Each structure stands twice: as structure tokens, then as C-alpha cells.
Amino acid sequence: xxxxxxxxxxxxxxxxxxxxxxxxxxxxxxxxxxxxxxxxxxxxxxxxxxxxxxxxxxxxxxxxxxxxxxxxxxxxxxxxxxxxxxxxxxxxxxxxxxxxxxxxxxxxxxxxxxxxxxxxxxxxxxxxxxxxxxxxxxxxxxxxxxxxxxxxxxxxxxxxxxxxxxxxxxxxxxxxxxxxxxxxxxxxxxxxxxxxxxxxxxxx
Numbered sequence: 001x002x003x004x005x006x007x008x009x010x011x012x013x014x015x016x017x018x019x020x021x022x023x024x025x026x027x028x029x030x031x032x033x034x035x036x037x038x039x040x041x042x043x044x045x046x047x048x049x050x051x052x053x054x055x056x057x058x059x060x061x062x063x064x065x066x067x068x069x070x071x072x073x074x075x076x077x078x079x080x081x082x083x084x085x086x087x088x089x090x091x092x093x094x095x096x097x098x099x100x101x102x103x104x105x106x107x108x109x110x111x112x113x114x115x116x117x118x119x120x121x122x123x124x125x126x127x128x129x130x131x132x133x134x135x136x137x138x139x140x141x142x143x144x145x146x147x148x149x150x151x152x153x154x155x156x157x158x159x160x161x162x163x164x165x166x167x168x169x170x171x172x173x174x175x176x177x178x179x180x181x182x183x184x185x186x187x188x189x190x191x192x193x194x195x196x197x198x199x200x201x202x203x204x
Contacts, residue, residue, distance in 0.1 A: 114158025
């Protein structure tokens with residue numbers, strides 16, 4: 001009778017020992033899994049380029065998630081004195097960073113018909129409506145779906161809707177895209193000044 005009892009005891013101890021080892025392995029696995037996920041999140045946060053986002057005259061900015069493409073327009077006045085990038089939480093659970101760039105020029109809301117021409121593709125052009133305008137750039141809406149990309153050089157042309165009716169022709173770099181809305185920065189030689197545009201944008 002002694003041997004079976006000792007055998008049962010040894011068997012129970014063996015199973016208990018095996019379970020303890022398994023538990024330690026499980027704990028170690030879950031710890032590793034959590035650390036890997038945390039590291040992955042850190043890589044997603046710091047491994048992507050921080051996009052510069054221009055703030056409109058009304059103090060709003062259009063955020064576009066680089067993962068799902070969701071665009072949302074929000075007020076960012078509270079970040080005017082912020083020096084570094086800010087973190088944006090998207091509804092798709094993605095977290096990304098942007099650097100807000102508050103306008104250095106007065107920006108005027110407009111509704112002016114014009115044309116844009118792609119410098120890289122001869123004969124590729126389209127109609128547009130200039131929605132806002134400053135000495136440094138403009139924002140416009142295309143009449144049809146556009147294949148413009150950020151960083152692309154374009155040429156734009158429109159006639160100012162004031163009594164002078166000056167024709168404005170500019171080379172520009174695409175900086176922002178949100179659906180049919182295109183934001184661009186004028187490519188001006190250092191020290192240049194457009195008198196017609198300056199007169200048009202003069203605050204009254």
C-alpha cells in the first residue's frame with residue numbers, strides 16, 4: 001500500500017511541477033507579446049515622417065490619417081504657441097504626428113475661376129476654383145477628380161476679381177490634398193513681390 005501512495009504523491013508533484021513550468025512559460029510569452037506590441041506602437045509613432053500641416057485663416061486645419069485616409073477639419077487655435085509636433089488619434093486607432101504651420105501671410109477667402117497645369121505632364125490641365133489666396137500660396141478645388149500628388153510642381157492661372165482684373169500666373173508646389181481640395185505654395189524667387197496680388201490682398 002505504501003508504494004501506490006508514494007507513486008500517487010510523486011505523480012501529483014510531477015504534474016504540479018509541470019504546471020508551474022507551463023505557467024511560467026505562459027507568463028513569459030504574454031510579457032514578450034506585450035513588449036513586442038509596445039515596441040511596435042513606438043515604431044509606428046517615431047518611424048513615420050512628421051507631416052507639416054498648414055493652418056487656415058480661420059484657425060482650422062484638415063487632418064488626414066496616413067493609414068485609413070480619413071479627413072477631418074478641426075480648430076487648432078489652442079496649439080498656436082506649441083513648438084513641437086502634436087499627436088492625432090484617428091478613429092481607426094492609428095496615432096500619428098503633425099507639425100502645425102500657422103500662416104505667415106494674410107489669407108483671403110475667394111471664389112475665382114482658373115486653370116491648373118501639371119508641369120510633369122504636357123497637356124494635362126484642369127479647371128479650378130480658387131477658394132483662398134495669400135502672398136505665399138492658395139487653396140483651390142478641382143472640377144473633377146485629380147491625380148495631383150504632394151510635392152508636385154504645377155502652374156496656375158486666374159484673373160483677380162477686382163477693378164484691376166490682373167492676370168495671375170504662378171508656379172506652385174502641391175502641399176495638401178483633401179478630396180478635390182488642393183493646397184499649394186507659390187514657388188517665388190527670393191525677394192520677389194507681386195504688386196497686383198499685394199494690392200488685391202490689402203486689408204480694408
